[in-house]
Amino acid sequence: MTNPASPHKPALLVRGTWGEARRIGAVLREETVGGALLLLGAVVAIIWANSPWGDTYETLRHVRFGPEALHLNLSLAAWAADGLLAIFFFVAGLELKREFVAGDLRDPRRAAVPIVAALGGVIVPALLYLLIARSVEGGARGWAIPTATDIAFALAVLAVIGRFLPSALRAFLLTLAVVDDLVAIVIIALFYTKHLSVVPLLAALAPLAVFTVLVQHRVRSWWLLLPLAAATWALVHASGVHATVAGVLLGFAVPVVRSKKTGGPEAGPGLAEHFEHRFRPISAGVAVPVFAFLSAGVYLGGLDGLVSAFRDPVVLGVAVGLVVGKPIGIMTATWLMARFTQADLDEDLAWVDMLGLSVLAGIGFTVSLLIGELAFGMGNDEHVKAAVLSGSVTAALLATVILRSRNRAYRRIREIETVDLDQDGVPDVYQVGRPEAADG
Structure with a gap:
């Protein structure tokens, strides 16, 4: 990848900074492990639900516990969807804020393409x-x-088929999923949100405000923050708004950058990096796989069913x-951005690479299953589960064919991106002609 983006044009599949590439690499490693666990949970659920003991799977999903007085006497499946996924969305909130405050999305030129691509990947599938x-x-x-795009599932597929995927493609996929x-x-x-109760929603602002003040002053004591x-x-759950929104709001409250005023003599990383490091493994390794296990079990009834x-x-x-909708939406939106803004496409990459990523974005799993439950009610969404599972698997297989066909080109780019002749820990390609590229 030898054609860096012009500072006057939006970047399209162009390598970012070394700091951002290193951070994305760490994130993808954790999410890949989570994706493998997600797939394992889903496979176990499907096998169990279609076994002679399928009734016991449904019984497990509907086990209820929690304080009735607080309207929290929920089934195990509901605790996974409302409770565990709040952790997932907390990490998503941290990632979103980090990207827009300190990541590549803080630059409107770099942010424009993945944002528009993500919107295209939402609008066209909905219309279809x-x-x-x-x-x-x-x-x-x-x-x-x-x-929706399931980044953990998509990265699990990439771990198998795209070990040599260039950093620009990985960054674009992650950014697309963040906006998604x-x-x-x-x-x-x-x-x-079917029934909105204003009083609990307004009451939620009080603990949220205290949480915000504490994290802004770098308080990280779990016994204060967790309650x-x-x-x-x-x-938020009692208000009728889906409880996962609370996770996002809490994530947005955490500072990404420590100011001189609150952090001492120098500015630096805020608590977002610390919390992301602590909670991403819980999200990827526990919350999402358990949700997948409790949500993906659908009785297929064999081929006829x-x-x-x-x-x-x-x-x-x-x-x-x-x-179909996801790749058409993403490809069309991206092409229009390139057409009307003259965005740079790296000379080592081609539109078939964007097609592969667009098809991969059709893996909808986690959030698609959640929205299916919200739309049709838990227990009434069996056909939707079958559609999400079959659609996601089909998208994964098609993306595998497309991206594997480019593996030779990806290997060549990967070799360039790992050369470090001066052995300073920063690959040379991030330094040549771009002094700012090693930042981060």
Whole structure:
């Protein structure tokens, strides 16, 4: 990759700074492990649900516990969706804020392309779904199911097929997923809040405000912060807004950069980096895999049952949205950005690389399953689960074919990106002609 972006043009699949590449590499390693656990949880759930002991799986999902007085007597599956996924969205909030405050998204020129691409990857799948499922009574509620990208699942696929994927492609996929998470959060908050209770929602601002003040002053004592976070989550849950939104708000409250005023004589990293380091393994290694295990178990009824499910326009709409809508939306939006802004495409890469990433973004899994439950109700979304699973697997297989066809080019780029002749710990390609490239 020898054609760095012009400072006057948006960057399109162009290598970033060494600091950002190193950070993204660390994030992807953790998410890849989480993705493998996610897949394991999903496979175990599907096998169990389709075994002679499938009833015991459903019994486990519906085990209820929690204080009734606080409206928290929930099933195990609901605790996973509302509670454990709040950890996932807390980490997503940290990542979002970090990207926009200190990451590459703070530069509007670099941020424009992945943001527009992510929006295209939301709008087109939703439109395709509505076009296919419009005839089904109540089917429109599921319009957002095929709009999400599951970064953990996608990275698990990349770990198998894309070990040599260039840093620019990895960064673009992660940035796309980060923006996708933000859109999903907004969609859940605005469109899947059925009954809003204002008093608990306003009450949630009190523990959230105290939490914010403490983290802004670099307080990291769990015995102070955890009760405040739990109170915020419980009050948001009681308000009718999906409780995972509380995780995002708490993540947004954590400072990314320590100011001189609150952090001592020098500015530096805020608590966001510390919390991300602590909570990402819990999110990737526990929260998401457990949610996958408790949500992915769907009785398929053999080949005949699967064929029958795809006669449902809702199922077809979800699958087409993920497999066809996602790549069309992302590719079209990206091409338009390149066309009208003259964004630079690195000379070592081609549009087929963008196509591979766009197809890979059709892996919808975690958030798609969550939105399916919110749209149709837990227990009424069995066909939706089958659509999400089949659509995600199809997208993974198609992306594998496309990206593996470019493996030779990726190996060549990877060799260039790892050369460090002066042995200073920073690959030479991040320094030649770009003094700022080693920052971070």
